[in-house]
Amino acid sequence: MPHLRLxxxxxxxxxxxxxxxxxxxxxxxxxxxxxxxxxPRVRAFSAPHYAIADRHAENAFVDMVFRLGAxxxxxxKKRTGEAIMTAVAAALxxxxxxxxxxxxxxxxxxxxxxxxxxxSMHARLRGK
Amino acid sequence: MPHLRLxxxxxxxxxxxxxxxxxxxxxxxxxxxxxxxxxPRVRAFSAPHYAIADRHAENAFVDMVFRLGAxxxxxxKKRTGEAIMTAVAAALxxxxxxxxxxxxxxxxxxxxxxxxxxxSMHARLRGK
Amino acid sequence: MPHLRLxxxxxxxxxxxxxxxxxxxxxxxxxxxxxxxxxPRVRAFSAPHYAIADRHAENAFVDMVFRLGAxxxxxxKKRTGEAIMTAVAAALxxxxxxxxxxxxxxxxxxxxxxxxxxxSMHARLRGK
Numbered sequence: 156m157p158h159l160r161l162x163x164x165x166x167x168x169x170x171x172x173x174x175x176x177x178x179x180x181x182x183x184x185x186x187x188x189x190x191x192x193x194x195p196r197v198r199a200f201s202a203p204h205y206a207i208a209d210r211h212a213e214n215a216f217v218d219m220v221f222r223l224g225a226x227x228x229x230x231x232k233k234r235t236g237e238a239i240m241t242a243v244a245a246a247l248x249x250x251x252x253x254x255x256x257x258x259x260x261x262x263x264x265x266x267x268x269x270x271x272x273x274x275s276m277h278a279r280l281r282g283k
Numbered sequence: 284m285p286h287l288r289l290x291x292x293x294x295x296x297x298x299x300x301x302x303x304x305x306x307x308x309x310x311x312x313x314x315x316x317x318x319x320x321x322x323p324r325v326r327a328f329s330a331p332h333y334a335i336a337d338r339h340a341e342n343a344f345v346d347m348v349f350r351l352g353a354x355x356x357x358x359x360k361k362r363t364g365e366a367i368m369t370a371v372a373a374a375l376x377x378x379x380x381x382x383x384x385x386x387x388x389x390x391x392x393x394x395x396x397x398x399x400x401x402x403s404m405h406a407r408l409r410g411k
Numbered sequence: 412m413p414h415l416r417l418x419x420x421x422x423x424x425x426x427x428x429x430x431x432x433x434x435x436x437x438x439x440x441x442x443x444x445x446x447x448x449x450x451p452r453v454r455a456f457s458a459p460h461y462a463i464a465d466r467h468a469e470n471a472f473v474d475m476v477f478r479l480g481a482x483x484x485x486x487x488k489k490r491t492g493e494a495i496m497t498a499v500a501a502a503l504x505x506x507x508x509x510x511x512x513x514x515x516x517x518x519x520x521x522x523x524x525x526x527x528x529x530x531s532m533h534a535r536l537r538g539k
Contacts (some may be wrong), residue, residue: 156385158346158387160290161332162416162454162456164454167441175461176332177332177334178334178338180334181334181338192337193336193337193385194334194336194347195334195335195336196292196332196333196335196336196344196346196385197333197335197460198290198292198330198332198333198334198344199331199332199333200290200328200330200331200456201328201331202454202455202456203379203455203456203457204417204429204430204432204433204452204454204455205433205452205453205454205455206433206434206436206437206453206454207451207452207453208448208449208450208452208532208536210434210437210448214398214456214532216452217450218414222389225443225456228539229524231337232294232490232525233524233525234527236526236527237298237527240413240527240529244529250531251500251529251531252531253531254531254532255531255532256530256532257412257449257452257529257530257531257532258528258529259372259412259414259526259527259529259530260526260527261478261521261522261525261526261529262418262522262525262526263522263525265389266390266391267518268361269359269360269361269389269391270364270387270388270389271363271364271368271387271388271389272385272386272387273367273368273372273379273385273386273387274384274385274386274387275378275379275380275381275382275383275384275385275397276336276337276342276382276383276420277358278382279382279383280336280337284513284515286474286515287459288418301460303459303535304460304523305460305461305462306462306466308462309462309464309466317490320464320465321464321465321513322461322464323463323464324420324460324461324463324464324472324474324513325461325462325463326418326457326460326472326491327458327459328418328457328458328459341539345498350517361506383439393517394517394518394519396485396489397426397464397489397517397518397519398492398515398516398517398518399492399493399515399516400511400513400514400515400516401496401497401500401507401514401515402512402513402514402515403506403507403508403509403510403511404464404465404470404510404511404512404513406510407510408464408465
């Protein structure tokens with residue numbers, strides 16, 4: 156159950172295509188070959204209130220947390236994180252070229268003993 | 284301080300009663316008998332942008348993280364997680380019966396040394 | 412990369428100035444002297460659906476998670492948490508004086524081996 160949550164300052168709604176960022180991250184996750192098609196859930200939440208760095212009105216951020224099930228190696232986790240970061244940085248390159256933007260990502264493993272899941276998409280997608 | 288955060292794809296606003304899901308989870312948390320009345324804070328956030336599995340337009344998800352204070356046993360944490368999952372799965376049964384939905388939950392303990400809390404409801408509710 | 416996420420019940424939009432709460436927390440973070448100017452990202456998300464304590468209509472909450480990079484001592488983490496909690500409690504004092512409000516904070520360290528960051532603000536702000 157790979158989950159990618161993006162949080163972003165609401166001023167990015169006008170400056171970036173967040174749906175396209177989600178799509179790029181989703182593609183990067185699947186392209187690793189580590190996760191099955193029915194699994195990735197990428198989503199983004201806009202923060203209506205924020206206070207960033209020196210509080211310049213142009214300041215903006217995207218912060219991501221990728222949570223994945225146990226069982227992947229440290230190398231697989233690093234590789235997936237790098238793939239997501241690379242894809243999202245490319246999608247947001249114009250923002251990174253200006254002095255008002257911060258992008259970040261953390262990868263976190265889900266505790267297998269204290270997690271539960273139900274997924275009605277797998278039956279439709281497995282074997283496709 | 285038991286906190287349940289639900290994240291869901293915005294397309295569920297039309298297909299599910301998220302307020303009722305919150306109410307069902309809240310009731311399940313209190314019914315465990317482990318938490319006091321003034322404590323549970325269940326809340327749900329709608330993601331306006333998302334990319335799920337094969338990106339079929341009907342695809343939707345609810346992902347939950349339950350955070351609770353230290354001091355409960357592993358058995359109590361498992362039992363609470365199962366109770367929340369069961370209650371929410373029942374409230375969303377129609378979605379789980381169709382091939383476009385994923386539901387997940389993780390239980391996480393809050394670090395007692397690095398957390399703070401103030402609660403003006405306890406004085407009103409304790410002894411009730 | 413210090414990140415402060417606030418989550419709050421949507422009924423606070425009318426009872427509190429959440430932008431001012433973000434500003435107060437942001438100032439408290441910088442006043443610790445531990446973080447550089449280009450770093451803090453404070454943001455707040457409103458939960459449209461929630462179920463709190465005894466579900467009295469006046470019940471409301473603010474829950475915060477502060478995530479910071481590795482390398483700070485336990486004392487520095489405690490001190491930063493206390494500073495944030497104190498600043499936000501002061502900003503929300505009227506709510507804490509009534510029997511319908513809960514405020515909480517957890518401080519969490521980001522895994523240095525599984526995190527990535529890019530920040531185009533530092534070049535502008537360092538040396539200022």
